[in-house]
Amino acid sequence: MSILAELKSRLSGPLGKLVEDPAELLEMVRPSQDPKFGDYQANFAMPLGKQLGRPPRDVAAEIVAGLDVGDLCEPPEIAGPGFINLRVKDDRLVDRLAEAAVDPRLGVPEVESPRRFVIDFSAPNVAKPMHVGHIRSTVIGDALCRLFRFLGHEVTSDNHIGDWGTQFGMILYGYRNFRDPSAYDAAPVAELARLYRLVRQLMDYHEGKAQLPQLGERLEQREAALADQLAAAGDTPDKKTAKALRKAENDLTESRKEIEQLEAKLAAVEADPVLSKMAIEHAGIGEAVLAETAKLHAGDAENRRLWEEFLPHCLDEINRVYGRLNVTFDHTLGESFYQDRLAATVDDLIKRGIATTSDGAICVFLEGQNVPMLIRKQDGAFLYATTDLATLGYRMETFQPDAILYVVDHRQAMHFEHLFATARLMGMEGVRLEHVSFGTVLGGDGRPFKTRSGDTVGLEGLLDEAVRRAATIVAENDDAKPKGAELSAEERAAIAERVGIAALKYADLSQNRTSDYVFSYDKMLAMNGNTATYMQYAYARVRSIFAKGDVDVEALRAAPPAIDLSTPAERALGLAILRFGEALDLAALDYRPNQLTAYLFDLAACYSTFFEQCPVLKAPTDALRQSRLLLCDLTARVIRKGLELLGIEVVERM
RNA sequence: GCGCCCGUAGCUCAACGGAUAGAGCAACGGACUUCUAAUCCGUAGGUUGCAGGUUCGAGUCCUGCCGGGCGCGCCA
Known part of the structure; x- marks a missing residue:
């Protein structure tokens, strides 16, 4: 259980004496924005006071009086209109860090009730080269697959390629x-x-x-x-x-x-x-x-x-690109796979009175929608709505999912409204259908991103440019090392590939997925600030410490030393490490990988501060050295796992 | 015309109805004989498009307006 979950559980006792169902109010327990308000804050006393007709501070005081957290927190403080501020005891942070150290999941529990997801993403037309428009679906979809799997859900990824048009x-x-x-x-x-x-x-x-x-x-x-x-x-x-x-x-x-x-x-x-x-x-x-x-x-x-x-050649081509992006699918069932189901799909909808003929076309008219969804043209040809319905039917039969996520451009919002409404008319009630939409990649002129001549921008060229830029920076940085360059040409090239592709993916994932964003090489391939490079660099610096100190990491993890959190930098880092699970929950809640990137950036920033202020190998005592080594290792493991869940790889040296 | 989305610092963007709206970049000032300076510390920068409303509390919810994007029967 995360610290947050434990706090909620403790608070539910006294809260339950005041209201019947404390669940909603417990959602108002969250990390504090400012360290001076403690580590976590409970904000429910204000609405509760209103509801009970009592001063919120009194309500807060009553809850605090009935709260048993002496082992977990410092004495709670009531502040302002009735905020309850909670600061976790250093002892408990230390205990939890020790638990995380011996846990392959770094203290993140699996969900109690796993759900079955189908995630539909990427979906290029395979006869033509992939272009810039495929980045977001591919990168976001892959990250969501990895995230939900890690949380303990069952995920089936399916690349619904265009192979029949x-x-x-x-x-x-x-x-x-x-x-x-x-x-x-x-x-x-x-x-x-x-x-x-x-x-x-x-x-x-x-x-x-x-x-x-x-x-x-x-x-x-x-x-x-x-x-x-x-x-x-x-x-x-x-x-x-x-x-x-x-x-x-x-x-x-x-x-x-x-x-x-x-x-x-x-x-x-x-x-x-x-x-x-x-x-x-x-x-x-x-x-x-x-x-x-x-x-x-x-x-x-x-x-x-x-x-x-x-077709196999076309698949080879897209798979080569997926290989570079480190993206895989459980299934690649394209349009062609559903061709022999289309006629039956339409017939079924007609038979059930859901679809009707209008102007010679077969249409599904939906309540509250100005236009119908067309499933067969006048000339008898089927449309992509037909394929999507057939696909939905197949997925329900084959995978019996609790939810299907469509990671698709926001411009298709209406199509999905139609599709989901039709699915409900067909009686598909048990499944949660979600259009996980994302904004368009725009050029500097605010219009969808195109080359100067008006063509779409190829995806591979983008990857090459990212890697090229990364190579320059890798070389510069290596040359500037205090004791001279350390990397061979081969190592430099391998690092540049990982760093460049990471930068590209991260630029996308760190953006709020629902907004459009303006493409710029400089921004997308920036290597400082809130970027993958910053995290990879933090990771590499940890690894460097272990290499320089000739430290046996396995031994350290197997018998975790006592951790000392007496300086602010150490405490902040320890707390950040323990918040990994919270960040994952938040990212999963609204399918937003940028919640995870924001967390990782905060973690890496905490580490950088720690790195400046707290000597590790030259710590004043051996006990402190051991403590700091463990903090370093935990940081590295969380960064590596967090980036892995985003589909981004780390490098040992850079 | 109808529908959906958006408007936050000079730029690019965060912020699950909570306290004094945060980062990065750019700018300015500091820190490398010390574990990687791809870094750190600090300064400056805001009427959250405008006007109302709901709320103990609004960038967030509601209404109207202004500005922008996207979509709107036989493409996908």
């Missing part, structure tokens, strides 16, 4: 028309990626060409609209008019930018003799790609064979 029509078309056989034999993944990009480029060219007149027209309309509005507004427009004017101006700028980018793209193709020849020869590429896709879906033997040939 138009992208495969594109590769099929590319393979048929542009394949370089020797390149394909030598490196199929790279060749397929090239084919995808080529077909994409040609399709974009023709689509753009067709779109240009419309865009031009819209630009003219917008110019005219703005001119009209300006004329009508006069010299002193009211607020509403001014707002409309701003919007018109923005629309116009957007139109201009759009056309400019498109023209540049078209010009790039036309300037390239090979590409422009291809573009002319494959004028009908858009329809042809759709036809290839349709043939695949209709069961065409040759397209099916090629799809089966391509």
